[in-house]
Amino acid sequence: MSDKAKLRETAVSQQAAPRLLEWYDRLARVLPWRAPPGTPPMDPYRVWLSEIMLQQTTVAAVKSYFQRFTALWPTVQALAAADEAQVMAEWAGLGYYARARNLVACARRVAAAGGFPDRREGLAALPGIGPYTSAAIAAIAFDRPETVVDGNVERVVSRLFAVQTPLPAARRELTELASTLTPQTRPGDFAQAMMDLGATICTPRNPACAICPLMELCAARAQGIAPELPRRAPKAAKPLRTGTAWVALDDRALLLERRPARGLLGGTLAFPTTGWDGTDLAPPQDGPWEAAGEVRHVFTHFELRLSVLRAPLANPVRGEVVPRDGFDPNTLPGLMRKVWALAT
């Protein structure tokens, strides 16, 4: 990099945080639901829980789940004592179920240790807590000057410095650039401000550069390429997979099955199915099976078409017989809710 470019980068790094925090404070006065500046940090349990839920998940989707979880389990000790099956049931529909399994494991470790570690390294050693979440908890709950890098920050930083390297290869470079922005004071507010900027102004499609607090500092804006950044490596096409789900029920009960702890929908309650990656599995009981239709579902890396078969419940050889009164389809993952809706 040229000396001139380096000087410019230094100037941007020094001016970005003050401008962003000024914008954030002004917003706090306008938006009544945001805590005003100077408010004491949120308690570590709630920060942790919300950050886990927000991994690859929108704020809108998380909201009701967070309310329910904190009402059911107000403290990490309460969550540590919870029945894992109930946690899985409450998580159902939110996706990425390894998060729920790790949530329980993490709560138990934290409760046993007497509380959350207050530094990034200690947090990152806990199950389900990686580079992003450890930095976020350290900055937001413990006021540590850690650099928080999520998808929003990657986008803001790639534009601010006009980084052309495609993601995910650019991640290391973006993290280093982001760390040059992080202030020693108010690191938690700064992290929140970067993410809020990415969510409201520096958006993926049509960034509102005209009202951006960092407009004068932004290299991509100067070059007119802000909407094109960050660049991304082309993604692979989604293969189509097929399988069968069996719904065995009468007016009193139905047949469900706990899926294996690892892998797709791991640990969730589901209708018995064949595999859908080549492996085959026999039906959980004798028929006659009647075709109820087909469910289509798109996962992260493949599309699934599931033939749904229905039969009267009769002497199942595997699974759990569950009484129909008290059965709530919302305790099933999204795919299985579709199966239930089709079969009934």
Added chain:
DNA sequence: AATGCGTGGGG
């Protein structure tokens, strides 16, 4: 390092 892992909303 690349791949596996959900779901729902917006353009």
Added chain:
DNA sequence: TCCCCAAGCAT
């Protein structure tokens, strides 16, 4: 309808 993708982590 399609494509994009959202406050990532584990292996």
